[in-house]
Amino acid sequence: MPAEPPALARVRHAIDRVDDALLLLLAARLRLARRAAQCKRSAGLPLRDPAREARVRARADAFAGRIGLPAATARRAIALAIDDACRVQGLTPDLDQGREAGATRIIAATMHNTISSETHARVLRLLPPPARWATLLRACPPALQRQLLERAMTRVLAAPLASGALAFLQGRYLGIEVTDLALRWVVTLDGERLRAVEQPAQACVRGTATDLLLLAGRLEDADTLFFQRRLVLTGDTELGLTARNLLERLPWEQVPLGLRIALNRGARLAQAARDAHREGAGNGASA
Numbered sequence: 280m281p282a283e284p285p286a287l288a289r290v291r292h293a294i295d296r297v298d299d300a301l302l303l304l305l306a307a308r309l310r311l312a313r314r315a316a317q318c319k320r321s322a323g324l325p326l327r328d329p330a331r332e333a334r335v336r337a338r339a340d341a342f343a344g345r346i347g348l349p350a351a352t353a354r355r356a357i358a359l360a361i362d363d364a365c366r367v368q369g370l371t372p373d374l375d376q377g378r379e380a381g382a383t384r385i386i387a388a389t390m391h392n393t394i395s396s397e398t399h400a401r402v403l404r405l406l407p408p409p410a411r412w413a414t415l416l417r418a419c420p421p422a423l424q425r426q427l428l429e430r431a432m433t434r435v436l437a438a439p440l441a442s443g444a445l446a447f448l449q450g451r452y453l454g455i456e457v458t459d460l461a462l463r464w465v466v467t468l469d470g471e472r473l474r475a476v477e478q479p480a481q482a483c484v485r486g487t488a489t490d491l492l493l494l495a496g497r498l499e500d501a502d503t504l505f506f507q508r509r510l511v512l513t514g515d516t517e518l519g520l521t522a523r524n525l526l527e528r529l530p531w532e533q534v535p536l537g538l539r540i541a542l543n544r545g546a547r548l549a550q551a552a553r554d555a556h557r558e559g560a561g562n563g564a565s566a
């Protein structure tokens with residue numbers, strides 16, 4: 280077997296981290312399925328719920344379409360997840376995978392279930408705590424982190440980039456620090472390209488992963504976050520203030536729809552999980 284070229288080794292290292300994340304998510308889903316079984320038992324509901332399964336599949340199909348994931352991949356992943364969820368509840372998996380589901384089942388499945396906010400919080404606390412995600416993210420090689428950040432920024436900031444609103448970053452170095460994940464990147468504008476570089480930052484925007492995601496997902500505005508000191512600027516005042524102004528006036532409607540939806544969902548989940556973990560810590564529950 281010829282030696283593994285360094286670039287391939289780096290990509291494979293990143294693939295291993297993504298695989299870890301997939302397994303972590305599958306483990307979280309299984310814990311939630313066990314919790315769903317307890318809820319159904321205490322409510323006297325049947326454990327098997329083909330209508331809900333049909334709705335889970337329909338959501339996955341629609342979401343896969345929006346994020347450009349092949350439909351077959353989404354279907355196989357969801358089928359595996361549902362099979363496993365059924366197994367841990369002691370149920371026989373549905374081998375026809377919902378193909379027999381009639382219209383009435385689907386309509387029933389779309390009816391909203393009311394669950395108490397305490398149940399909701401307990402369920403959210405079953406998700407892996409942020410510290411686990413931090414370990415995974417930090418294990419991603421810095422060069423790859425920079426590459427992913429460049430791609431994400433180029434997509435989110437495509438409109439200000441095209442209009443020249445990012446010209447203030449030409450040859451200047453702005454840091455982005457994610458305090459709870461102990462991650463720090465420095466970005467600059469190099470000609471027409473946004474780049475993440477290894478340079479000391481002249482100014483730095485600092486916040487927690489959840490708050491930065493809330494900003495990117497447009498669930499909080501930069502003004503509020505800066506005012507409440509959940510986002511903090513340090514270093515060169517002029518560069519920092521120009522960056523802050525840009526964040527406050529980001530043309531959100533120009534961010535591609537699929538990305539907006541993904542950011543919004545990620546931010547809502549992160550916010551709800553953070554609140555649940557905080558409340559749990561406040562009540563002395565294990566988080």
Ligand SMILES: C=C(O[C@@H]1C=C(C(=O)O)C=C[C@H]1O)C(=O)O
Binds near residue numbers: 331335361362365
């Ligand atoms: C997890 C549940 O139990 C089963 C598994 C499902 C799933 O994996 O999504 C959906 C419905 C049920 O047949 C549930 O009822 O939500």
